[in-house]
Amino acid sequence: MKATKKLPEAGSSPPVKQLLDEPETVTTIDTEYGQLYNVACLSDEEIWITGNDNTMKLYSINQGSLLQCFTTKSWEWSFEIAVTKSGDLVYTDYRDRTVNIVKNGKIEEVIRLQNWIPSGVYSTSSGDLLVIMDNFDKPAKVVCYSGSTEKQTIQFDDKGKSLYSSVGFRRYITENRNQDICVSEDGAKEIVVVNQAGKLRFRYTGHTPAPKNQPFNPLGITTDSQSHILTADVSNECVHIIDQDGQFLRYIDCELIYPYGLCTDTNDNLFVAQMSNSQVKKIKYMF
Template sequence: MCNSKQDIIRKDVQKLESELAPAFESIFSEIEIMESDVLNKHGERRQAITEFGRKCHKVVDIVMTKYLSDSKEIERRDLDSIKSLKAKIQDQKSSVKSEIQEKHSILESKDAFKLASYTSKNNEYRDVPSWFELKIPPFHPNELSELALFQLIGEIPETEKTYIRGHVLEEPEIVGTVSTGNHETNRVNCIPNTNEFYVCGVSEIIKRMNTEGELLEMITTKSKTSPSNLTVNREGDLIYTDVDDKNIYIVKNGQIRCLIRLFKWTPRGICSTSSDDLLVALLLKGDTKIVRYSDSTVTQEIQYKDTGEPLYHDPASMEENKNGDIVVSNWATNTVVVVNNEGKFKFEYKGNHQNNLEDTFTPDGVATDSMCHILIADRNNHIVHVIDRNGQILVYIDSCNIQYPYDLSTDSKDMLFVAEFKTDLVKVIKYLK
């Protein structure tokens, strides 16, 4: 009785130490990271508000300078028009004064001839020229109240709080098993917002199936060889890499079209991102890099750590995490490398040696879920590692009789699809509450 209880306690302790305690440590670590990030983001926002205030003052100064300049220009035009009017009146005034002097001269001379020939010109000066009066209105700007300024600039948005649903189940369960009819099934990729997925083995055939096991479509690759990797874009179109002819193809409305032609580099892993870019692992004579394509144009290349050390060694599979991180499994080094969306190295996962795995950690397919968990197919140990976004192990999915898991994919409901290499099966596993 005591021995039985002791065995139960030992198993509970092992479970607590290997899975539950690390899970809480991981969550606590993420909360601390979130706290630091929140403080930084609030600081950045205050700095942005201060900078906006400086810009507002600058704009006000520019506007006031413009108002003063416009006022000065109106003043100049007013004075020019007054000057022109004065000159016109001055001419008339001088003419009248000359006429008066001339008439006085005639009267004083008592010259009979001038008196006899005199003709009045007064009528010429009766038409006084028109002139104008200028009224300068005062400056009455629109009232600028605090409320009006708030409405113009806008409000500071409240923090968006998103509750993270679920947690890793202690006992994941198989909710579906699909026989694909493939030989050595090695790739699977879910189609967003459906119960469908693409799957292939070591052949030139890519199948579109659903979780009911129905075969919906069969696609033969252009080169008649097995594709290296699969992905699906936001529209649900299949995209695959072909190591034989070094091309990347898209299948749209049943038609296969070459999307990217690489010539020298060989494409391996591929994934579609949240922005509908493509991330592709490329190999050339031992060199490996991850390249981001946007509409077939290279926009980013990721190859080295800051130390100059290569990040990748014969990459097998890749996926973009929901936080923008890029997750890549390396065959040659049996590691999973994670970089951020700028290509900066974050961490390298080498398997959790505390679990006493039977065989060497052999990562193949990788997937992510809505909680930013990273799921890794450990082929030779017949399990799936679930780690958090910072590389801490959370749990192993080892209770679903998984056999040689080669590739993984998660659907829109966070169901895990596992492609088993030595069977023709794709197992659908529920692992989150």
């Protein structure tokens, strides 16, 4: 069962929407995971999710039912998932250092790394793959691939300083409408945003006061039609909304419990994978 993921064209102007004063939970989906880490929209009706086992599961949003299930090739849990423009599932596998795609019910290896471990992955509006990867002796880097071919590596700024840290366990990555590349770093406790050429635009290190007065701890990251950047803050159990230039706009706090993975659908509904209670919340936050 596959749908074509609709991505907005970079040059098109979406209808202007406003943030709701009080976001509201539309529905809650119970999953079969002990812990839930990632969510990716296949369509406005279906979502892929992963957790603390070696499966990737497709759920119906409205019915809350399991539609499909795949097991990773290495039998280890995947770090992150994404959906391509054509509706195929992509996942990173830290055990065998690969990026894989699920096509026509079969898993195909797309990228195999040497000395690096893939963490986050995202399928861009142009069909390329962005992969954020770790080497614990070096700063992390983002590599853009066309298929299995490296197109671009982003690791240092204009002064030769590392853009990303060498510490941390989980990194998520996404692309904004203006082709900015946004990476959440749980180790460095910040969001790093570079433009398409890899030039640093800004770092976002949180906002005070925070809902639980805890240090900023970003995990899942996504964007919407208004070029907002949304990131899950697991320590404060909320989602931060910032604009495309890094200015804080507001929090989403819908009684979230350890929010990890995020994604948005074509109607700008937010899906939040909650780690500790194994539920995905669908939240309306714009009109």
